[in-house]
Amino acid sequence: MKPLCMAMAVTLCITGLMTGASYAQGPDYDKNRLWYKEPAQNWNEALPVGNGRLGAMVFGHPARERIQLNEDTFWSGRPHDYTNPETLAHLKQVRTLIFNEQFAEADQLVQAHLLGVPMCMQAYQTLGDLSLSFPGQGEVTQYTRELDMDEAVTRVRYERDGVIFVREIFSSSPDQAIVIRLLCNTAGAINTDVALDSPHKHDVTATDPGMLVMQGRWVGDGKDRSLIAGVEGPGMTFEARLRVESEGGRVSAEQGVLKIRNTNAVTIRVVAATSFIDYTNISGDPAQRCDEYMKMSQGKTYAQIRSRHISDYQRLFNRVKLDLGHVTASQRRTPTNERLANYKKGIIDPGLEALYFQFGRYLMISGSRPG
Incomplete structure (x- = not known):
């Protein structure tokens, strides 16, 4: 990491604020990174994070962030002898x-x-969505979102009404949690509503002003769907839990939504589990597992959790470097989707080829870990 970028990271971790000067420095174009000038319009454009067990797709919209949650054992149906x-x-x-x-x-x-x-099997299921709603009607400028594959961190940056906002999101293997960090360069400027939702039968409760718990169960209606066998009745249970830690301001709970007001910085830790034990047994206790996962990061600062995550990830990612030749400065400063469009037109871009090679490795590391 360049000295200036390292200084930026230290400043963020210590103060929780961003200065306009550090934001103006812009992203590090020499990194292995996918980056864009607009939010994701659909699931395929969202940026993935994962620790091998717990994953998310980050859409990056300024007004309403959608983070779609996955837990690797959550499937439709129930134990069955085929x-x-x-x-x-x-x-x-x-x-x-x-x-x-x-x-x-x-x-x-x-x-x-x-x-x-039956001939068809069952299907992997989404756990649900975590949403962050940000009030404000001002024009959004200087927007970027990125997946930093050198650190396995997604970032969203934008300016609204003269205030610079930054989000960082990653999924930590050492601490078994998805971690979200909200920052701004103006004291007390962060206001957001945090909610959990799921397409499956579920309930969301605020167990205290800083925690949301979503408990649910997959229930089948008995109808066959494309390549998925119909199953009627209950299947796995699941739980997702998030803890909000606010620096300044206040946090309150209202009808299953956490309302964060006038804060300087926010850290959100998300854990999840299901009742899956093995292919013959789905009687596990997801609440007990969530208790254990939440304790893994309890008492740690954001900087500590982030550092543990990056060290663990880089132990795997940094095993391979790939240089396929010269990449122009213009190409490095072109959003990834535009570089891909240019490549399809026949423009030579060996850096893009190397980038997608590393993206494949990133997905493998993020989607599969021992155990």
Whole structure:
């Protein structure tokens, strides 16, 4: 990291505020980073973070941040034996048809008697959404959002009514939490409403002025969907929990929403778990697991959690460097979506090829860890 950028990071961690000068310095174009000048318009444009178990897609809208949450064990359905009792009786005939090169007949027999019961399986499920609503009608300028793959941190920066706002979001493996940091360069300028929601049956409660708890369960309606077998009745239970720590200002709870007002900086820690034990057992206690996960980062400052996260991630990411040749200064300062559009037109950009190689590694590290 360049000295000036390191100074910026230290300043942020110590004071929780950003100066206009540090923001004017802009992003580090030499980093492995995807960056854009507008928020994500759909899920495919959102930026991913993950620790191998707990993930999120960050959309980056100034007025209402949407962070879609994933927990790796949350699936539809419930334990079920897919064994087809007719398989053994028809297996010899299928083999004979194949050896006789009667492939169409063999396929018909397989479809009728050898596939699982039901034929289709279950589907991975989203846990839900965390939303941050920011009041204010002023024009947004100087907007950027980025995925810093050298640190596994997403950032959103923009200016509104003369105030510079910054968000940092990452998913920590050492502390098993998604961590959100809200900063500004003007004391008391942060105001936001924090909420949890899910497409599944759920309840959200504010257990104290600084914590939200969402508890729910997957429930099937018995209807088949594309490549997904219909299941009727209850499946896994889940819980997501977030803790807000505000520097200055006040935090209150109203109808399952945390209202943060006139603060200098905010740290939000998010944990989640399901009742999954193994493929035969979904009787676990997600609340107990959330208790354990929340304790892992309890008592740590944001700077400590962030430092642990980056050190853990870089131990894996920094194993590989890739340089495919010269990249122009103009290309480095072009948003990633525009570079990709130029590449499709035939413009040579070896840096973009290296960037997407590293993006693949980032996704592997963020989506899969031991255990």
